[in-house]
Amino acid sequence: MNDEWLIYRGVGEPHDGIGALPGPPPWRDFDGGPAAEPADAAAGEGGGAAGAGGGQGPDAPDGNVARRLGAHRQAAEAHRPEPEELEAVNAALYLRRPLLVTGYPGTGKSTLAHAVAHELKLGRVLRWPVVSRTVLQEGLYRYDAIARLQDVQIAAGGRAGGASGGASGGSSGIGRYIRLGPLGTALLPTARPRVLLIDELDKSDIDLPNDLLNVLEEGEFTLPELERVADTEPEVRVLTDDGAKVTVRDGRVRCRAFPFIVLTSNGERDFPAALLRRCIQLKLGQPGEKRLATMVRAHLGEEAARLGADLIREFLSRSRTELVAADQLLNAIYLTHYAAPPTREDLADLLIQRLDRPR
Known part of the structure; x- marks a missing residue:
């Protein structure tokens, strides 16, 4: 190019x-x-x-x-x-x-x-x-x-009472x-x-x-x-x-x-x-692995992108058959940074819910 x-x-x-x-x-x-x-x-x-x-x-x-x-x-x-x-x-x-x-x-x-x-x-x-x-x-x-009408009325009342100034009619x-x-x-x-x-x-x-x-x-x-x-x-x-x-x-x-x-x-x-x-x-289109890693790196830093590599791969796998959004991935990586397995996986599943789920 x-x-x-x-x-x-x-x-x-x-x-x-x-x-x-x-x-x-x-x-x-x-x-x-x-x-x-x-x-x-x-x-x-x-x-x-x-x-x-x-x-x-x-x-x-x-x-x-x-x-x-x-x-x-x-x-x-x-x-x-x-x-x-x-x-x-x-x-x-x-x-x-x-x-x-x-x-x-x-x-x-x-x-x-x-x-x-x-x-x-x-x-x-x-x-x-x-x-x-x-x-x-x-x-x-x-x-x-x-608001203009109210100011005009207030000013008119002031003039009637002998006051000067206020908003003009x-x-x-x-x-x-x-x-x-x-x-x-x-x-x-x-x-x-x-x-x-x-x-x-x-x-x-x-x-x-x-x-x-x-x-x-x-x-x-x-x-x-x-x-x-x-x-x-x-x-x-x-x-x-x-x-x-x-x-x-x-x-x-x-x-x-x-x-x-x-x-x-x-x-x-x-x-x-x-x-x-x-x-x-x-x-x-849906972002690929490289773009998702770049997005995570930009918002959460290099370490978060490295530690969240497994969640990025899982997100990509699910995005082939489900409607999911990249901000869900960011939320999951941010929150799971503070949790350890198996809570980490449970939190990721909680936050990355498919958006096209039948109602």
Whole structure:
């Protein structure tokens, strides 16, 4: 495999390869802006499209790295992902397309987003967990109309009683009641792409995959509440999913660097062709012995991988006929480290239960 074109190499060690990413194809070139530079975000200035205001900011270190990738991940860096995984990730980066990752639970679908963000130094992963009640607007933004109405009523009562100040009954201050969601934050016009994990899309209502189509294709969305006041208040400061403050102009958010989006699915449903053609698709199979040992080594250390070799082999044997997940193996190796036979084997059987057991 020719590695020269790879931006994400799966080496685990952070590097500045994202700077070598060529420009997007013309049909995926977005013009949102002006772009916020990292220095502006760190300083909390409002001159760019996104000035931080006390939150983590897009360039803050991801506090989930050790939990997601392993506290001993340096010991596992010799293992690289499979070629098809590297090719799919890089195709998504080059083409500015979402990556749809399908596989059984515990195959590393969600971890992939964190691995890319860590290696390419793209900051905190924005995570949008999907359930059956999830709707598109939750990912874009939330507007707390009830809190705003309550503040207006309190202010009106204060004025009636002779008090001054308080919240205004007009449009001023509307930004206090708006917070961008993970998808909305990912679409802010930043100089470098954010990483967004849309987790377990197959759990969603039947409408959500179709509702996502326009946003993923156009790289933008509007906030009607801010569009309505744009004549008198064209620039409004709102909170992001990071907890930072950004300026939204004329009630519209349009990306500049299309985010690296990972959509995960356990394969429990089919998606419409319109969504599939907009995504790069990757199917992850059950990890083999080498990958499982690397996973154990990354999370629990070299000794745990050596002492748990028998459990890894047993797990692989069972995975040929049963549905089991890699995190069950991690739980078993961690807990059995403190127990001796025969309790050790009993604990392993207790923790590695088949997930496709008839009910």
